[in-house]
């Protein structure tokens with residue numbers, strides 16, 4: 057077993073003020089005539105949070121927190137504000153650079169680089185050629201928009217440009233709540249977030265934004281602080297009678313009501329009777345109007361209760377918020393009921409069911425043309441998946457949808473029948489694919505202020521970001537063609553300047569800090585370090601033979617698709633081939649279709665009764681090119697097909713089967729899903745072949761039979777058992793075995809010292825796999841050991857999941873938690889664990905990061921060890937390489953280097969260039 061240790065202790069980072077001082081930024085900006093006026097007349101954003109801006113502009117060095125009368129502190133600089141460092145070299149990611157590197161690069165040698173029309177800032181030139189560069193305003197990317205649309209977009213971008221310039225000069229502000237509104241003091245980075253969010257909610261561009269702090273930095277608490285801080289405005293909105301009865305045609309997004317705060321609410325401790333008044337007023341509204349309601353939080357079902365708990369625990373009784381958990385079959389149908397509460401918590405599934413979907417963006421044509429041009433990981437473009445799965449079906453569905461959308465309210469639920477003051481999407485990456493039902497439903501929610509919370513907003517491609525722009529209604533990028541012209545296309549043409557433009561845009565609406573972010577020389581969060589060990593295991597000889605055969609078959613199949621020019625049409629089949637190879641790395645039995653789950657169990661009897669022809673049809677649906685999960689729109693993991701012919705991930709559908717929202721999510725399909733009407737691959741196969749025996753025990757060679765039964769302990773399972781046993785027996789050898797090579801003595805010493813000093817306290821581990829059947833197999837082995845464990849996966853009810861988490865967090869005897877990546881990687885607080893073991897690799901690394909951060913977050917008191925177990929010389933090596941590329945893309949988009957720090961600082965020159973210098 058090879059163990060490679062990667063020291064991932066997050067490196068230094070800052071909020072953007074690099075070597076450049078804010079004085080210099082201001083001076084630079086003053087040289088732009090049209091901006092000088094704007095800045096010199098800039099008013100403090102809010103009287104209640106006016107900074108003590110006493111002329112010291114270098115916020116990083118002179119940051120003195122001054123508490124003013126109302127408890128507000130400042131000055132500081134907006135974390136979202138840009139640093140400017142003209143000397144900083146932006147290094148584009150290698151893979152993008154190579155893709156787009158031109159043969160004839162031009163360099164003038166004078167620090168600026170000329171193209172046909174203008175000088176380019178030297179910071180764009182490092183490592184890049186320029187002969188492809190055009191002034192962005194008239195670039196190819198915009199040509200296809202047409203003259204009118206082009207002008208419109210340029211007009212809209214001017215606002216973004218001006219906001220970006222203002223950000224450069226914006227001092228970093230902090231804000232806080234008076235005593236009595238939270239049970240915990242806000243951490244400094246949360247105070248900065250609060251000031252930024254209050255500011256953003258007043259923005260005329262789009263009221264809201266993206267809080268993209270790393271997992272575990274306390275975004276939930278920051279958001280609760282915002283709700284409390286802005287409660288007077290919320291109450292004003294909900295209690296305004298005229299507001300309540302405005303007709304349907306009301307354009308909420310123009311309905312900006314930045315009203316001066318009625319501070320008596322905050323200063324008097326909050327519960328001043330106004331909240332009750334609101335409910336009464338709302339009750340008076342007619343049935344046809346949309347009542348004005350408070351804040352809606354949308355999150356995955358698995359963290360619904362955690363939100364409720366945080367709202368309960370972090371808000372003291374004196375200023376309690378009324379909270380409704382809007383979930384379950386008995387939930388109210390009355391919009392007025394929703395409007396009674398300050399905060400309504402619900403799930404993405406319910407939003408998808410209740411809110412009319414916005415139409416699908418009609419981007420096929422453009423996308424088709426751009427696949428080759430852009431080169432932005434098209435293999436993983438969600439759009440591509442859809443294209444491969446459409447076969448004309450989507451057009452029909454789309455037409456049906458449009459018809460349906462024309463009478464929106466007739467079948468929409470209560471969530472869609474109110475006007476929200478604020479909508480918060482937690483784990484907002486859920487809507488990253490803008491074509492999915494969930495994304496379109498979220499965009500259909502009516503709200504004045506909109507927020508996305510995500511530690512990993514970008515996972516697969518630049519397209520992920522479009523969905524947020526659309527939800528936030530951030531013009532001009534909320535229109536897909538404008539997004540492509542202004543952001544996506546420039547990146548494809550020249551990754552360096554393209555990414556820098558994206559960074560400039562993002563800094564106007566996104567705030568991101570990592571765990572390594574440094575504030576005034578101090579890390580924003582002092583938690584023990586995290587070390588990541590890549591444990592590369594060898595297959596046994598039987599496993600290797602099994603894998604090699606599978607690989608050869610897959611390659612053969614792939615060659616056939618390639619030779620017949622049908623790779624695209626067979627996209628889903630290719631994913632299936634890859635899936636089997638990945639599963640073979642975990643345990644050969646996964647490939648053979650182990651089914652010990654409830655879905656298989658209950659539907660097998662039903663399947664036996666179905667006509668053979670129907671079984672074959674269902675089987676073809678499952679195997680065919682339409683196999684994309686109708687819930688998450690990803691290639692299905694552990695695919696199952698419903699009686700209505702729609703395909704899902706086993707876990708996605710199981711989650712619904714245990715809840716009340718069991719309607720099929722496919723467009724125009726209202727079938728009710730049940731445990732007996734959802735069929736797995738192996739169930740169908742066995743029924744079609746009239747072979748009701750366990751498939752694994754037949755059709756196999758002798759060698760295969762040795763390894764394709766549940767009693768076989770695969771190499772991966774052996775590896776994880778070794779690690780778990782060594783955690784259960786802490787000693788120096790064990791520590792070295794988990795973590796270490798001599799080459800990284802410091803991390804190993806760290807672990808062993810720690811183990812010694814806590815020898816009496818059993819350490820805990822979370823084990824993640826993306827396949828529940830792998831967790832089943834691991835369970836069989838754990839049952840043989842004296843290790844107590846719990847399990848969490850998507851098939852369990854919310855109550856059962858809560859109990860499992862609670863047991864793990866509180867019972868010292870329970871030392872292992874088995875979690876499915878899909879159900880357990882988001883939102884949960886599990887700092888009881890200081891070991892995380894990843895049994896298999898996911899396509900994008902951010903999903904793994906999310907999983908790891910269940911343990912590595914505020915509240916963790918011990919160093920966290922992450923073990924990633926892979927098999928040597930398999931597809932897993934290639935997934936590792938792909939993950940690396942995705943990391944580069946994400947860090948380029950956010951302007952972070954490989955260590956998470958901000959490598960590239962934007963300058964005023966950069967902005968002028970990136971936005972085609974509107975002020976020139």
Ligand SMILES: Nc1ncnc2c1ncn2[C@@H]1O[C@H](COP(=O)(O)OP(=O)(O)OP(=O)(O)O)[C@@H](O)[C@H]1O
Nearest residue numbers: 240241242243271272273274275276277511883914
């Ligand atoms: N100011 C604070 N004081 C004390 N505890 C805090 C504070 N802020 C956050 N926490 C705690 O830190 C933990 C992580 O916070 P939270 O769940 O809000 O993080 P997050 O950024 O939303 O993470 P994720 O992206 O994983 O959902 C929680 O247990 C929360 O109660």
